[in-house]
Amino acid sequence: MPRDGAPRDVCVIGGNRYFGKRLISRLLDAGASVTVVNRGSAAPPPGAAHVVADRDDETALRTALGDRAFDVVLDQVCYTPVQADIARRVFTGRTRRYVMTSTIEVYDGVADASGPLPEAAFDAASLPVDRAPAEPWSYGEGKRQAEAVFAADPAFPSVAVRTAHVLGGTDDFTGRLAHYADRIRTGAPIAVPPTVRPSVFIHVDEIADFLFWTAGREFTGPVNACSHGLVDAAELCRLLAERIPGGRAVLKAVPEGPYSPFAFDRFYAMDNSRATALGFAFRDTAAWLPDVVAAATAPPAAQGDN
Template sequence: MKILILGGSQFFGRKLVQLLLENNDEVTLLNRGNHADGFGEKIKRIICDRTDKTAFEEAIKQDYDLVFDLSCFDFEQAKHACEVFNGRVKKYLFTSSISAYVERNDHLSEEQFNPLDFELANKVGRKEHYGEAKRQAEISFIKFATFPVTSIRLPVIVDAEDYSLRLQRHVNSIKNGLPLYFDNLQGKISFISADDAAKTLFELAGKDFSGTINAASAKPITLQRFIEIIEKITNSKFILAKQKLDNNVSPYNNTGDWCLHCAKLQSLGIKLQEIEDYLPGMVESIHRTG
């Protein structure tokens, strides 16, 4: 199949590319070219800033079987993608976020945010409000796309080589005795590994499914358990910051639970690793190299 990935040069995008190449698909990446992807002549590349509407339109010179959109963050980007790809793609997979849910609890099911029922107020960008921007992107695809769209709501994605360094920050802070602030260590959180994020996108592309779907490791863990895993591997003791400051708040901090319910994903036969199976290996890798 002819496949276009918007983004895809790093993190789980690179893992997705590898799966597609192993499946003998023809892969093209469209991005700004700021990061080397490492695939050499195995793939095609289009260097383009999608926020430049004219350049984006001119860059798309052929039709595609699939488009994976890993770099859409707001209403206008989604709308413009629809204008570019309407009539030119058979299926479109968009990476949304757990942040699209207005409320946070331990059982976030797809029905708790239906883009069809959402009233669009003022348009926002990712820097203004990441969750609201992702909600609005989902709305935009429903409103303007004439092709089937699957919006995959992902939780916190973890990997030993995460460019955001969120997991690394936790490991290194605990290892070096630097306090971290959490509001509620008993709060549960959903994770997904970068490998499983790529696997989910790959497998959903082959399913007769469109609409919104959650994708996360089936069993969330408490932040306390997350810390215990790091403590054990680093042989260090976590220090809870007594006061909340700008520079000590955990990137995973939450006042309660923040967990995705993934019955729909499981009904499609997509099974993901449990957190307890992959997190220790990631922590060990960071500990060993850090």
């Protein structure tokens, strides 16, 4: 039997790496019946059912799912409005609720802010959907457009989890902290804007916890997910340099990008008040960031697999 607050039947689309695999483990540990949908490139953890299908092929996805139905679908890999269209059509009548993992980058089109942005700063329902752009969607725009598809259909209960920048774990495939650590070790310049502005972050385990928690609730609409507290690239460099013997962070201000990861020329933070009011208790970034920095600067032999 599932633990209190955990859904009974869950479909996870994607989710075979980083916080997705942690989410699946939490669901299984809670006693949920989990079906993982992917193209077959990686098997799900033991205990999860596996449906092999290309989500971009609507007919194949319908056929592979058969008559399966779910309490909730957790979509980890919806990147375009076309994928959202297919998902909405295929899962209508199959699930009571659809949770899409979105991103802080949906706020890229919002005017400069002086404080953390609430969900209302980007209204997906008001965004015209462009299913055939002249150029491929950027990551942020693809997510904005995908959110817009779900938001346009209130009869299809959905959630867009707008995730902050995720840090932690030796399986972080992005290489963003490694970029800084490598340059600090060698004294190579680190490109930053003339004025470095802060952003928000979330630990890899915390976002897995948040998605697990969201799966067991009933709310819909967009929700911001970030730890409490602001951090900028200069502070990240300082923390990393303190852990690297002889390391030196050489910040080089350049008038235009590209900048180093997390080096922003605008205030780039989200307000997590909605999720907090709904009952989720976020951690303080300052409580977990030192451990993440320590792991990112440890010699390779000292880094475990977590």
